[in-house]
Amino acid sequence: MWRSLASLLFQQPCPCCGRKTSQVICGDCQRRLRSWEVRQRQRYWRGSLPLFPWGYYQQDLKRAIATMKYNNHPELGDLFGQWLARSWLEAKMAQHLPLQVVPIPLHREKLKRRGFNQAARIAEGFCRALEVPFAPEGLIRQRPTQSMFQLSLTERQANLENAFRLxxxxxRQRWLLLCDDIYTTGTTACSAAGVLREAGYKVLGIITVAVGIPDQLADSVVKATSIKASVHSTTAP
Structure with a gap:
């Protein structure tokens, strides 16, 4: 009885749909988000900077990430970090390697406007769940950069030149794992990893909440759903 009363008293609006819930997000929104979870992550864990994504940057997950960043819901970052940690454990990734997680930083001007770094909140949730050391200031974004949404690959590379510093x-005895909210072309991740590697640090890869869907990698069901729903998709602000 007391537990039921407490859950009613401490309910608040779900940041994703507005319905009352005693959780970070309601059960219905959790199910919707989990429908976009990547099932074959080994497809991405390869190359010079392997990627471990939690989900596909589509529809419900795309809107939830935008809600986190632009509607001031840093608690979603904590939740996404926990989900990433659970998936990392289930995949039995780097079980015997000593890790330290480094978030992709925001420039101080954007950090002041937003109030928090979403990558840092995700990384903090991940580290807390796995009891892994967290390096919130391991990288510094030393100059502001443009939003890269509409930039070409060449423009993205120029935009990030000398953007990061240690x-x-x-x-040094640990493998560094970068963390960000979204992975698209990988330009940001590679630029950050390059700074760390040039300084002699070992970079294992990058974890992200979401990944854009290259056609050759996407699950067929996800691709079909994305095409069907494309006219209804919401673009992040």
């Missing part, structure tokens, strides 16, 4: 709190 920060503090990095441990």
């Amino acid at each position: 920060g503090q709190g990095l441990q």
Whole structure:
């Protein structure tokens, strides 16, 4: 009885749909988000900077990430970090390697406007769940950069030239795992990893909440659903 009363008293609007819930997001929205979870992550864990994504950057997950970043819901970052940690454990990734997680940083001006770094909140949730060291200031974004949504690959590379520098709190004996909210072309991740590697640090890969869907990698069911729903998709602000 007391547990039921407490759950009613401490309910709040779900940030994704507005319905009352005693959780970070309601059960219905959790089911919707999980429908976009990547099932074959080994397809992405390859190359010079392997990627471990939680889900596909589509529809419900795309809107939830936009809600986190632009509607001031950093608690969604904590939740996404926990989901990433659970998937990492289930995939038995790097079980015997000592890790340290480094978030992709925001420039101080954008950090001041937004109030939090979404990549840092995701990384913090991941590290707390796995009891892995967190380096919130391991990298510094030393100059502001343009939004890369509509930039070409060449423009993205020029935009990120000398954008990052080493920060503090990095441990040389550990493998560094970068963290961000979205992975699209990988330009940002590679630029950040390059700074760390040039300084002699070992970079294992990058974890992200979402990945854009290259046609050759996407599950057929996800591709079909995406095409069917494309006219209804919501673009992040």
